[in-house]
Amino acid sequence: MSQTSRFSPTLPELLAPVGSFEKLITAIHYGADAVYLGGKAFSLRARAGNFDELGLRRAISYAHEHGVKVYITVNIFAHNRDIDDLTPYLTMLRDAGADGIIVSDPGIIDLARQHVPDLPLHLSTQANVTNRASARFWIKQGVSRLNLARELGLEEIRAIRKATEADLEVFVHGALCISYSGRCMLSNYFTGRNANLGDCAHPCRYSYAVVEEKRPGQYFPVEEDQRGTYIFNSKDLCLLKQLPLLVDAGVNAVKIEGRMKSAGYVGAVVRLYRLALDWIGEQIFLGKAAVSLSLPETFHNELSKIGTRGQTENFFRARPSSEDMLYDRMRIEQSWVPVGIVRQADPLLIETRHVLRIGDQVEYLGRAIEPNLVTVNAMASADGTAIDRANPGQQVLLHTKPTLDQVETHALLRKRIEPS
Ligand code: SF4
Known part of the structure; x- marks a missing residue:
């Protein structure tokens, strides 16, 4: 997929999360312009399978060979040690x-300015830039890109755009905190795991109950239904529909959250946003104003097949309300799950990520927004032995009806599942 739309060089950069080399390959395959990843040290998302020095060097050189930029997260709040x-x-x-x-x-920013002054500094969302004065302050400190706080609405983003020259980056998709990013101590309090050192245990997703002081051990459910009440559980951010307005507002980069998510998730989300940005670029090229555009329904159909806790636009149009929380469960049941990654195009060999059986309906995620729907009609293990079921992690020769053509290595497949 193109790294930049052939229709408009003014589209924002599509910035994807990468927690492993496989996710890096997948994000690049589906058209990320840039990726962000963490080293083993000094990065939030301590459990994201971060890269050691050799891994970092390998990731950077692979990305650069494909014309993709790499930003490294050094966004902990450091201690003297x-x-x-x-x-x-x-x-x-x-x-x-x-x-x-x-x-x-700020201490890390100061050290970077002294010792690596030529290395661009991007301000993390952890710094909570919510206004133009704050934006100017950080620019004076030498920061060249600001990832704006997720608590901003469109008009506030426009106002900061007007007041500053620096690159502006906006989160468009992924998990949200119930507090300002970086200002939540729930994880520390409940589990001793520090969110500001990248080790959040996500207690905002737990199911909670009430205990009355004189009745220790008796848990009174505060339930919406029998599944419990997830009182801090925010829906996931999704600004897909608002991409035209973000393009119109002059945002320089749109960022996807999820270094801990699977390659199947990262690839599907990157693909969706790449195709959406390219569609917007094409419309602008044809003379339409970004502000007047609405993405066709097919993009929203595609979105509905990607795992989520439900979708919210957070503060983008109005203050969030109870509608933007998922009180009664941890996440929304999915009807499609990532099932494999193409390891070889011809004959088609995939590595499975989920149980796959003969008769399963599978979609191949290619270059067009509409996926190719096929049925599995035969499978064999890599040595050619016929099988009727493949387990996660297996290499499988796949035959489908109709036959998939124009298959590419690194592409993804997903399968339909019955809701439990
Ligand atoms: S507990 Fe939830 S709200 Fe708090 S930092 Fe972790 S993910 Fe964010």
Whole structure:
């Protein structure tokens, strides 16, 4: 897929989360312009399968070979014990060819300015930029890109755009915190795992009950239904529908959340936003104003097949309300799940990510927004032995009806499942 639409060079950069080399390959395959990832040290998302030094260097060179930029997260709030190791780490990132670092701690920004002044600084959402004065402040500190707080509406984004020259980056898709990013101590309090050191245990997704002081051990459900009440559980952010307005507002990058999500999820979301941006670019090329555009229904159909906790536009149009929370369950049941990654196009060999059986309906995620729907009619293990069921992680030769053509290595397949 194109890294930049052939129709409009003014589209925002599509920035994808990458928690492993496989996710990097998938995000690039589906058209990310840039990716962000963490090293083993100094990065939030401690459990995202972050990259060691060799892995970082390999990821950067693979991305650069494909014309994709790499930003490295160094967005912890550091303690004194971290400081001595930061300078050599930042120097290593610069020498490895990183295109920027994502930072939130003023101390780390200061160290980076002293020791790696040529390495662009991108301000993390953890720094909560909610106004133009704050934006100007961070620019004076040497930051070249601001990831704006997720608590902003469109008009506030426009006002910051007007007041600043720096690149503006906006989260468009993924999980939300119930607090300002970086200002939540729930995880620390309940589990001792520090969200600001990348180790959040996500207690905002737990099911809660009430205990009366004099009746220890008796849990009174505060339930919406028999499944319990997830009182802090925000729906996931989705600004797909609002992409034309973000393009019109002059945002420089749109960012997808989810370094801990699967390659199947990352690929499907990147593909959707790539195709949506390219469609907008095409319409602009044809003379239409971005502000007047509405994405065709097919994009929303595609969105409905990607795993979610439900969708909210958060603060983009109005203040969120109880409608933007998912009180009665942890997530929405899915009717499609990622089932495999193409390892070889001809003969078609996939690596499974879910149980796959003969007769399953499968969609191949290709270059057009409409996926190719096929049925599995035969399978064999890699040595050619016929099988009627494949388990996750297996290499499988796949025959479908109709036969899939124009299959590409690294592409994804998903399968329809019955809701439980
Ligand atoms: S507990 Fe939830 S709201 Fe708090 S930091 Fe973690 S993900 Fe965000």
